[in-house]
Amino acid sequence: MTALYAGIDVGGTSVKWMIVDEAGAAVDQGDFTSGGEISARVVELARSLVTEHPDIAGVGVICPGIVDEGNGKVLYAANLSLDGVPLAALVEQACSRPTLLGHDGRAAGLAEAVLGAGRGVDSFAMMPIGTGISVALLLNGELLPGSTFCAGEVGHAPIFPDGEECLCGQKGCLEVYASAKGIARRYARLSGEDIGARAVEARLGTDPIAREVWDTAVTALAISFTHLILAVDPERIIVGGGLCHAGEILLDPVRKRLAEFLRWRQAPAIVAAELGGAAGRWGAAILGCQAAGQTHFERWTV
Numbered sequence: 341m342t343a344l345y346a347g348i349d350v351g352g353t354s355v356k357w358m359i360v361d362e363a364g365a366a367v368d369q370g371d372f373t374s375g376g377e378i379s380a381r382v383v384e385l386a387r388s389l390v391t392e393h394p395d396i397a398g399v400g401v402i403c404p405g406i407v408d409e410g411n412g413k414v415l416y417a418a419n420l421s422l423d424g425v426p427l428a429a430l431v432e433q434a435c436s437r438p439t440l441l442g443h444d445g446r447a448a449g450l451a452e453a454v455l456g457a458g459r460g461v462d463s464f465a466m467m468p469i470g471t472g473i474s475v476a477l478l479l480n481g482e483l484l485p486g487s488t489f490c491a492g493e494v495g496h497a498p499i500f501p502d503g504e505e506c507l508c509g510q511k512g513c514l515e516v517y518a519s520a521k522g523i524a525r526r527y528a529r530l531s532g533e534d535i536g537a538r539a540v541e542a543r544l545g546t547d548p549i550a551r552e553v554w555d556t557a558v559t560a561l562a563i564s565f566t567h568l569i570l571a572v573d574p575e576r577i578i579v580g581g582g583l584c585h586a587g588e589i590l591l592d593p594v595r596k597r598l599a600e601f602l603r604w605r606q607a608p609a610i611v612a613a614e615l616g617g618a619a620g621r622w623g624a625a626i627l628g629c630q631a632a633g634q635t636h637f638e639r640w641t642v
């Protein structure tokens with residue numbers, strides 16, 4: 341009988357889970373809408389998954405916010421009422437399986453490192469661009485949590501001094517200009533039309549306001565990448581999240597802008613993430629495999 345591994349991705353909107361076998365095939369998956377007493381619901385989910393699939397040998401749970409992975413504890417998670425919850429221990433007690441807790445962004449980075457656009461490299465910066473922006477940093481083969489588990493919050497780095505206001509209280513933050521939400525919001529403010537980032541992208545050839553908003557996003561990203569490249573010299577930059585569907589429409593101008601900011605050295609490869617929205621779940625499943633002390637994930641492909 342082959343062992344199974346469970347990955348549970350706890351998000352602000354929904355909780356998604358997946359059961360993977362030793363060969364890396366997803367044998368079961370599902371989701372439910374977040375809300376209520378989320379830690380109790382996650383514990384109950386883990387218990388029912390193990391009842392249904394007794395061959396589960398390890399469980400990985402991931403969530404956003406500030407996560408102390410070493411102690412399996414959520415320190416802070418906006419909108420999830422998980423602050424201070426020792427989630428790994430609670431799940432482990434409930435289902436009697438070894439359990440690891442991870443941060444959702446770093447888990448997505450782990451999945452890209454093992455199964456996606458980060459395969460075969462020792463260092464990368466993976467930036468999911470969606471509602472917000474953060475970065476998962478893989479350095480010497482390890483994902484960096486930071487001294488206070490806050491590494492990678494570059495979305496709130498001021499890019500344009502005295503720029504537009506951000507929800508964090510600062511002005512000119514990267515995600516104000518370059519997140520999918522920021523692009524949609526800036527276009528709506530300048531044009532009076534609230535159409536979303538995808539529609540802005542579709543209008544690039546015909547609408548000067550769309551072009552201006554997009555070019556500003558490209559510049560903001562190129563500035564952020566310049567800082568990342570000069571600080572840690574990664575082998576690759578991986579762009580993920582909702583905006584990554586734009587592909588070369590985003591990446592090509594970012595590479596050109598980056599070359600202007602990095603005149604004295606070459607930029608590393610800038611590539612699109614490969615796992616899309618499933619990266620978190622795959623990362624959680626890899627953690628489940630690691631929790632069981634196994635390395636089967638090294639042979640998985642997606």
Ligand SMILES: [Zn+2]
Pocket residue numbers: 495496497506507508509510513
């Ligand atoms: Zn901010």
